[in-house]
Amino acid sequence: MVAVQNFDDWVSQFHQWQKDIGYDTTLLGDFGFDAKYSEEDSPVIEFGDYKGRPKWQTYGQIPNQQVKDALLNLIVYQGDTEFASVEQQRHLIDTAPSDYDKKSIVRINAEEMRHGWQMAHLLVNHFGETGKVEAKKLLERRSWDNERLLGSFNEPVRHWLDFFVFTEFVDRDGKYQLKMLSRSAFSPLARSMGPMLKEEAFHLGTGHTGLRRIVQAGKIPTTLLQKYVNHWVPTAYDLFGKDKSGTAHWAYVWGIKCRFNEMETEDEVDKAMLNDHNRTLYWKECVELMDQLNTIVPAGETKLYAPSLKFKRAIGEHEGKHFTVDGQPFTGGDAAYADYLKTVLPQPEDEAQLAEIFKTNDWIAPKGK
């Protein structure tokens, strides 16, 4: 790809990315790719050491290089996830279980592309030559080559069960990240979040409704569905970052990323535990979502659950350690733990069972069909 000099250059490369990943852009219809900025919630910084001072409207107003670098990093990581999710999901369009599901996934893909577009708009227009280089790189990395920056976004989304679990849980992490940035001291970033969060509500609703329809149909046993929850949710826990994170600490101090419930809580902030705080709130929400689904789990089927925060973690205090899905230390060696994981995570025989189930469209049939 040639260098990006301005946003029009980036747009040309965005269209090339769509072609390169094989996305049928005729499906997008008249979807408008625009950068959207909402009104400011507050003209002043609302937390951290710069609280009360006017928000930064331009790159030049950001106090120092460390803060600029931190903002750049946050925007790059957010943008990376958006294009990644389209790369992961694009192959599912032709196997949509209904016309409306096809419309839903196309809309989700379009909006994720727009979210990536939004992040690139920030990078190109505010972060100088470095921003332009990073915006270009957003379109160069590929999920299927394990090049995306965060673990969840290099995992294949193999089928529509994966898709609904992904949109329920991994997109939900996205909700948390976007909300935490929605009060950022850097105003263009903060004002980008409102429109993105409105669009994200549809993605989350698609995931939860999809899982509800699957449970109602009763064709995929809940024990099988649970394995896919156990596969994806720990990757979402990891997305919140390391425990006792210095990065999170400074992002808060500088006023660029707050707690998820910053505007709703009176609690004193523990800056050493920011990632853990947000991750715990997320876990609690996952538990509630499972409780909602459990109200319709058919009699005789096992109830669903959110796996423990300690289970199958790839970063932080519990990285690589042997815990069960309910957070108990696993007593047994590596081989025994590997055998245990086979009972709680998707295996080839589970994929084969799903492939059979998917052959008849009643695995997610509407009620009464």
Add this chain to the structure above:
Amino acid sequence: MGGARGVAPKRYLEEPRFLNELKPLFWANQRKEADAYEDLIYALHPPGSAEECNRLLAFRGLGQVAALGKRESEQKLQKALRTIRYPDVAVLLECAGIEGLTLPKLTTILHFHHPAFPIYSPELVEGLNQLGIPAVFRDEVSEESVFDYAGVIAALDRLKTSVTFENVPESNCFLTRVVEGALVERARRS
């Protein structure tokens, strides 16, 4: 412009109030419609035949349109459904003159093919009027009513832009449907 001196136009008071209640109003409407919406939205395989469209209308409690059974009428309807592009509704005029096909029935069929389009109903218009947004309900498919429908779409688009993310429910429904459903519920409660 607006009301008496010193009195804010109704819209500036009622709209924020409505948007803050969007979630509970929407979910209340969805609960009432439940089967009549969800069983259809995932089951329809467009473009629907005349028979499928009539089944859809009957399921929604709107009765049927016998005239859709005529080949010419079915073709007009399917052409409109194939060629319509949001938010331009002029093509709906091609369906004017199909006996028994009212604008509420036509937009019901339209919505289940293209969920970005709202279902035009007396309740939706009443909901908009309650917010101080002028809208007129006409039953027939005509130049005036299609123009009114375009105005309703524009009003909903503005509400969609104004609503803050905190008030948007997590739902598999398009935001048009969310706002429409909330307005209908609000009208029902008054």
